Amino acid sequence: MVAGMNEPMLPKAEGVGYHDFLSALHEEILFDWYLEIGSRKGDSFAPVRSKTIAVDPYFRLRGNVMNAKRMLLLCQMTSDEFFEEDILKSLSARLSFSFLDGMHLFEYLLRDFMNAEANSHPDGVIVLHDCCPYTPEMTTRDLDNLPKGDWTGDVWKMLPILRTHRPDLRIEVLDAAPTGLVVVSGLNPKNRVLKKKYDQIVEEFTPLTLADYGVARFAGEVEFQSTAAVMAQGFPVFRPVAQDPASLTQPRRLST
Numbered sequence: 001m002v003a004g005m006n007e008p009m010l011p012k013a014e015g016v017g018y019h020d021f022l023s024a025l026h027e028e029i030l031f032d033w034y035l036e037i038g039s040r041k042g043d044s045f046a047p048v049r050s051k052t053i054a055v056d057p058y059f060r061l062r063g064n065v066m067n068a069k070r071m072l073l074l075c076q077m078t079s080d081e082f083f084e085e086d087i088l089k090s091l092s093a094r095l096s097f098s099f100l101d102g103m104h105l106f107e108y109l110l111r112d113f114m115n116a117e118a119n120s121h122p123d124g125v126i127v128l129h130d131c132c133p134y135t136p137e138m139t140t141r142d143l144d145n146l147p148k149g150d151w152t153g154d155v156w157k158m159l160p161i162l163r164t165h166r167p168d169l170r171i172e173v174l175d176a177a178p179t180g181l182v183v184v185s186g187l188n189p190k191n192r193v194l195k196k197k198y199d200q201i202v203e204e205f206t207p208l209t210l211a212d213y214g215v216a217r218f219a220g221e222v223e224f225q226s227t228a229a230v231m232a233q234g235f236p237v238f239r240p241v242a243q244d245p246a247s248l249t250q251p252r253r254l255s256t
């Protein structure tokens, strides 16, 4: 837990680092199509073995990002442009796993989520990064004054938004260091609730700060699940959409 004197505390994600968690996931499970929004250097998609689409308006790739992939499509554009161009349709690609790590303002991530879900397999999984800030300062929307170190922006708002407006989704919050991973499954590509309520949600949530929402309230709503346990169990939530379920190893038993 992180706190100043007499300030409410935010839980800090101190489990397995998110790059290590994602690498282990891709080593264990082969998906059909993997989509990544926000890639920068390519570190989070380099270990992927599945057919990959990476979207970033400003790539700074380094190293061997191709590795063992059969296919890699790099789209140097914003995620809104990517979805508008309907590139997924032209590839007949239904998404098995999407990792959303682009612009850290909640309305961008909300659109990325809506668009990714609409193009997903119903057994697919969408993972949101940076929804668990560990200080209020890192939640700023002021792009001209970003904090040094981790900046989550206000994508923490996705947790209350999804829980309120999409109670049908299954949401798990993993303690992946440093700012958590939100794993969303039970997808319904035909669901239009968020699209219909988008303007209302943006109007309500844009002016809201973490202090307005309540730091203690948010902290109470984040119940971390252990990344180490999910890894030891063989990433159960991702298994239904594995490309070749027969190739999956048996989950390892937890020793504790």
Ligand SMILES: C[S@@+](CC[C@H](N)C(=O)[O-])C[C@H]1O[C@@H](n2cnc3c(N)ncnc32)[C@H](O)[C@@H]1O
Pocket (backbone or CB within 6 Å): 037, 038, 039, 040, 041, 042, 043, 044, 055, 056, 057, 058, 059, 077, 078, 079, 080, 101, 102, 103, 108
């Ligand atoms: C935190 S970095 C991604 C880090 C990477 N996923 C990793 O784990 O190594 C965020 C990236 O989002 C990109 N980005 C910013 N606005 C975007 C947008 N509208 N659509 C897609 N990507 C965006 C930035 O260019 C930046 O490279």
